[in-house]
Amino acid sequence: MLTADMYERAIEGDQDAIEEICLATWKPLYLFIYNKVQNREEAEDITQEAYIKSLKYLQESTFPIDNFLSFMKTVSLNLIRDRWRQKNRSRVSINFQEINPEDVARGDEQNDIAQRLLLESALAKLSQEQKAIIDLRIIKGYTVAETAKLLGKTEGAIRTAQYRALKALAKILDESAQKGQSNPKRRESGE
Amino acid sequence: MSNRNIEERLSDYIDALNNEREPESGAAEKDQELGKLIETVHKVRTLREPSLPDEGYPKRLAQVVACEIQKDKRGAFSKPGKSPSKSILKTLLPITAVAVCLLVFVLVNSLGIFEQDVVYAMEKAVAKLNNYHGILEIRTRNAAGEEWLVRRVELWYEGDKYAVKQDDGTLTVSNGQRKWQINHEDREVVILPLLPDPTRNGFDLQDEAKRAKQYPHTVVKTEMIAGREAIKLAISPPGGEKYYLWVDKETNLPIQLQTAMQKALQTTYTFVSFEPNIGISPEIFAYRVPEGYRVVEEDSGQLVATIEEAAALSGFIPLLPKQAPIRILAFQDRIVLDYGDTTIVESKASGEFKLEPNASLGSAAGGPLEIWYERLRWRQDGLEIRVEGAKRLELAREIAADLSIPDANQDLAGKAKVKVPVDMEIVKANQKQVDSGSSPWQLDPVHVALTFVNLKVTPEGIQGEPQIEIPSFELVTNDSVEAVVEVKEGPIERVYLKRLVRHDETGIWTVVGYDPR
Structure with a gap:
C-alpha cells in the first residue's frame, strides 16, 4: 500500500520509498505507454522520464496522491507529444487535443475493448491474402523475407501487398469512424 | 531516405516496431499518406501482446529515478525543475552522470545495478549501430607472456554488408548477395562462397553485446584503450573461461575484446580507430573488377x-x-x-x-x-x-531426434580393472607445459593412450616408431571429462583417461586406469 508518507519520502529522494513506488506502479504505466508507442525501447525511456518528471513536479506542487498513476499517465502523454514533435514523427493514434486528464484517470479499458472490436471487424473485411500479410508482418512480427517465404512470394511483392492491405484497412477504419460520428446515439451507447 | 518509396519506408517502420526499437525520426514527416498508414500499423499492433522489459528493468528504473531525484535535491548538475531532455539510461555513461550515480551506488552497496546499466547501454548502442568504419588490431599472447601483432585490418560494416582490408591491401567484400576478394599482388578477383562466413566471426559487435548481457559479468575497472576511456567488463560464460570486454564510455560500444587463454594462446581484438554511424560510400560494397585483373571463380555456390x-x-x-x-x-x-x-x-x-x-x-x-x-x-x-x-x-x-551428447558424470574410470596412481603436481606441471605450447599430444586421448601402452611394452622408453602403432587404438568414449580408448593388440585392452585440470578442449588427458588383455 502506497502511503502519503512514502510519497513525501520519495520526493526527498529516499531510495527505498522510490523503489516501492516504482515496483508497485511501473507495469500499468509502462503498458499504457507501450500501447501508445508500440515499441519497448521508447516505452522504457518514457516510463523512466514520466517518473522523474512527476516526482519533480510533486517537489514543487501538490497533487492528490491517490491519483498518482493517472497523473503519471498524463505526464507520459505530454512526453510522447514533445518527443514526437521534436522528431517530426507522425501523430500516431493519439489526438492530443482531445486528451482529458480525467478520462485518462478513468483508464482506457473501455476504449481499448471498443477499438479492438472495431479493428477485428475491419480486418475481417480484408481479403484472405491481405489478412495473412497483416497477421504475419504486424501481429506475428515476421520479417519481410520470412513472410515472403511463408507465402511463396518475393520480398518486393510482400512490401507492395502490405502497403495495399494497410491502405485498405485504414480506409475501412475511417469509414467506420465516419459512420459512428454520423450516428451519435449509437456512438454514445457504444461508449 | 526521402528518395525511397513509401512501401519501403512503411516496411522499415514495421521492422523497427517488430524489433521493439524506436523507429527512425522523420519517418512520416510531411507525408500524410505514410502517417495514416503508420497510425493503422499502431492500431493493429495493439492486438498483440505488449513486449515487457527484462526482469531487471523495475529495479534499474527505481535506481535511476532515485539517482535523478537526489541529484535534483542537491541542486547539482541540473537546473531545478528542469527535466532531463534525454533518457538517463541512455546517457548514464557520460562522466558527470556516472559520478553522481556512482555515489548512490556506493551508498547502497549495489554495484550490480551499475554493471547491468553498462551492458544495457551497450546493448542499446549496438542496436542503434547502422554502420561503422574502423581499424581493428589483432594481437596474440602466449602463456609465456610473449605478445605479437597478428594483423591489422580496416573494416567497413553496414547491415549484412562488410569489407575487410588486410595489411597487404587484400580486400574481402561481402554485400549480402556476393562475396569476393581482390588480391593486388596476383592481380585477381576471387569469387568466394557466401557461406559459411568465417571472416565475419571474431569480434562481432552484436554478438559481443548479446553475450555480455546473457552471461554473468562484473565491472573490473576503467582503462584507457587506444586513447579512449573504457569500462572493462569480466564476462564468465557458464562452464567456460572468463574473458574481458572493454566498452567505450563515450559511445557505449565495445572497443576491445580479450579471449580467455585457449590452447596456450590469448587473442586481443582492439579497435584502434572507430567511427560509428557515418556515411559509408556504397562504392565500398560494389562489385567491380579492376582493369587488368582476372576473375577466379571456382564453385562459389x-x-x-x-x-x-x-x-x-x-x-x-x-x-x-x-x-x-x-x-x-x-x-x-x-x-x-x-x-x-x-x-x-x-x-x-x-x-x-x-x-x-x-x-x-x-x-x-x-x-x-x-x-x-x-x-x-x-x-x-x-x-x-x-x-x-x-x-x-x-x-x-x-x-536427428535421437541425438545425445555425452553425460560427463559416468565415472568410467571406476570401471577400470587396474587403477593408475596420479601425481597431481606432475599433471599440473604438464598442463602448464601444454598451455605454453609444448607437447600438444597430451590434448589427444588416443596419443596419451598410445604412449602409456607402449611404455608398458617397452618400459625403457619408446625408440623410433612405437611397437603398437596408432591404427590399433580407437577412441570409443569421450564425454569431454573422461575417455576410453580400446587397443586391438598388446597387453592392454582398454585405457581409461581423465581431464584432471581442465574439462574443455585445452585440458590435457591423463591415464587413470586400464584393463589388461
Whole structure:
C-alpha cells in the first residue's frame, strides 16, 4: 500500500520509498505507454522520464496522491507529444487535443475493448491474402523475407501487398469512424 | 531516405516496431499518406501482446529515478525543475552522470545495478549501430607472456554488408548477395562462397553485446584503450573461461575484446580507430573488377530460394530441421543452410567418418556424433551434416531426434580393472607445459593412450616408431571429462583417461586406469 508518507519520502529522494513506488506502479504505466508507442525501447525511456518528471513536479506542487498513476499517465502523454514533435514523427493514434486528464484517470479499458472490436471487424473485411500479410508482418512480427517465404512470394511483392492491405484497412477504419460520428446515439451507447 | 518509396519506408517502420526499437525520426514527416498508414500499423499492433522489459528493468528504473531525484535535491548538475531532455539510461555513461550515480551506488552497496546499466547501454548502442568504419588490431599472447601483432585490418560494416582490408591491401567484400576478394599482388578477383562466413566471426559487435548481457559479468575497472576511456567488463560464460570486454564510455560500444587463454594462446581484438554511424560510400560494397585483373571463380555456390532448387544443383536432398533457414546456398557438392548465428552444411557422405582426435563423442542417427568446440558433426541417411553456431543443439536435434551428447558424470574410470596412481603436481606441471605450447599430444586421448601402452611394452622408453602403432587404438568414449580408448593388440585392452585440470578442449588427458588383455 502506497502511503502519503512514502510519497513525501520519495520526493526527498529516499531510495527505498522510490523503489516501492516504482515496483508497485511501473507495469500499468509502462503498458499504457507501450500501447501508445508500440515499441519497448521508447516505452522504457518514457516510463523512466514520466517518473522523474512527476516526482519533480510533486517537489514543487501538490497533487492528490491517490491519483498518482493517472497523473503519471498524463505526464507520459505530454512526453510522447514533445518527443514526437521534436522528431517530426507522425501523430500516431493519439489526438492530443482531445486528451482529458480525467478520462485518462478513468483508464482506457473501455476504449481499448471498443477499438479492438472495431479493428477485428475491419480486418475481417480484408481479403484472405491481405489478412495473412497483416497477421504475419504486424501481429506475428515476421520479417519481410520470412513472410515472403511463408507465402511463396518475393520480398518486393510482400512490401507492395502490405502497403495495399494497410491502405485498405485504414480506409475501412475511417469509414467506420465516419459512420459512428454520423450516428451519435449509437456512438454514445457504444461508449 | 526521402528518395525511397513509401512501401519501403512503411516496411522499415514495421521492422523497427517488430524489433521493439524506436523507429527512425522523420519517418512520416510531411507525408500524410505514410502517417495514416503508420497510425493503422499502431492500431493493429495493439492486438498483440505488449513486449515487457527484462526482469531487471523495475529495479534499474527505481535506481535511476532515485539517482535523478537526489541529484535534483542537491541542486547539482541540473537546473531545478528542469527535466532531463534525454533518457538517463541512455546517457548514464557520460562522466558527470556516472559520478553522481556512482555515489548512490556506493551508498547502497549495489554495484550490480551499475554493471547491468553498462551492458544495457551497450546493448542499446549496438542496436542503434547502422554502420561503422574502423581499424581493428589483432594481437596474440602466449602463456609465456610473449605478445605479437597478428594483423591489422580496416573494416567497413553496414547491415549484412562488410569489407575487410588486410595489411597487404587484400580486400574481402561481402554485400549480402556476393562475396569476393581482390588480391593486388596476383592481380585477381576471387569469387568466394557466401557461406559459411568465417571472416565475419571474431569480434562481432552484436554478438559481443548479446553475450555480455546473457552471461554473468562484473565491472573490473576503467582503462584507457587506444586513447579512449573504457569500462572493462569480466564476462564468465557458464562452464567456460572468463574473458574481458572493454566498452567505450563515450559511445557505449565495445572497443576491445580479450579471449580467455585457449590452447596456450590469448587473442586481443582492439579497435584502434572507430567511427560509428557515418556515411559509408556504397562504392565500398560494389562489385567491380579492376582493369587488368582476372576473375577466379571456382564453385562459389549459388543463393537459391527453395530446397528443391538446392537439391537440383547439388544432386541430393538435404535433411532439414523444422525451422526454415534465412538463406540457402547450393554448391556442386554441398548445401549450406544459414540460420544467422548458426550454419548447417550438408554433403554426401564419402569414405571413412574420421573424428577430430580431441573431440567429445556423442551419438546421432545411430552413429557417432563429433562435438568439437561449437561444431557438431555426424552422418545420417548417406549425408554428412555439420552444424556450427549458437543454436547447434536445437537445430541438430530437429534433424536427428535421437541425438545425445555425452553425460560427463559416468565415472568410467571406476570401471577400470587396474587403477593408475596420479601425481597431481606432475599433471599440473604438464598442463602448464601444454598451455605454453609444448607437447600438444597430451590434448589427444588416443596419443596419451598410445604412449602409456607402449611404455608398458617397452618400459625403457619408446625408440623410433612405437611397437603398437596408432591404427590399433580407437577412441570409443569421450564425454569431454573422461575417455576410453580400446587397443586391438598388446597387453592392454582398454585405457581409461581423465581431464584432471581442465574439462574443455585445452585440458590435457591423463591415464587413470586400464584393463589388461
